[in-house]
Amino acid sequence: MHVTIKAPSRLHLGMIDLNGELGRIYGSIGVALNNPSILVEARTSDKLEIKGKDTERVRQLVERFPQSYNVDTNVEINVKEIIPEHIGLGSGTQLSLAIASCLSNLNKLNIGVRDLAKTMNRGIMSGIGIEAFRKGGFIIDSGRSVNGNEDLPFVTYRHNFPENWTFILTVPSIRRGFSGKDEELAFKKVIPSSPKIAGDICRLLQMKMLPSLIERDIETFGQALMDVDRKVGLYFKEVQHGIYKEKIIKSLIDCMLDSGSHGAGQSSWGPAVYGIVEDNNAKKLESAVNEFFKENKMEGTIIRTHANNHGAEISVMET
Secondary structure, rough: OOOEEEEEEEEEEEEEOOOOOEEEEEEEEEEEEEEEEEEEEEEEEOOOOOEEEOOHHHHHHHHHHHHOOOOOHHHHHHEEOOOOOOOOOOHHHHHHHHHHHHHHOOOOOOOHHHHHHHOOOOOOOOHHHHHHHHOOOOEOOOEEEOOHHHHHHOOOEEOOOOOOOEEEEEEEEEOOOHHHHHHHHHHHHHOOOOOHHHHHHHHHHHHHHHHHHHOOOOOHHHHHHHHHHHHHHHHHHHHHHOOOOHHHHHHHHHHHHHHOOOEEEEEEOOEHHHEEEEEEHHHHHHHHHHHHHHOOOOOEEEEEEOEEOOOEEEEOOOO
């Protein structure tokens, strides 16, 4: 048997409520992206063999799966494309789900994506990556009960993203965002906020961002996107030492806005930064970001991409 999986990256556009006095906490906003992506090929074998990119991390993920399911891990796995780690694009969740889905399919198990996420210990604080893998699109999740009586956040809203809106995704070569234990410590340092920030985010989301998404009004959507991003930055201001993780990120966002982006922000802890424009203005924005890197004598990656509205592509073939 042969399995091929192509999994999308995602932008994490922010958390909604870090107050929790209504009985739920966190809640996330995000959108799945076509690029960068993870591409994994796997087949049955007479031994475990891991090829391609990030082999040690993949081996650890393969070894985690049999802790929950009695399966044969004598497989050949080849990771041909990878999402870079710790830059704000959801690499950990997407790779974990891709590997778990490969093993599930090779062993002819019928395991849902949420159950795979539980097995791989993903999606505990945010459900955006799980739904990005499952179905893609623009996503809002429920957050978690403050009583801790739920396994994972669930999706409260999902909508296809306009096909003619382009994201210019930039990743400057600077310090990477928090992850793992560092991320846990960062959240512990966040002082529970007053409900005002959460109220402002909810109002922007309900009365500006969602209507403009449905009406395909990119200018208003971009404004809402940026307003939410800045409000979310207030939650983490003390931890990040500012609204954004690094000072250069603010300069990069200002450059994108001055160059025609309808909205721009930092994905998760960064350093990934996004801007959104219509397709016919994408080249101009891309060129402006490239010039920004040159003027600031810094390296960086620039990716032009659309949203992913279908989730991971999974192909299973009998051999």
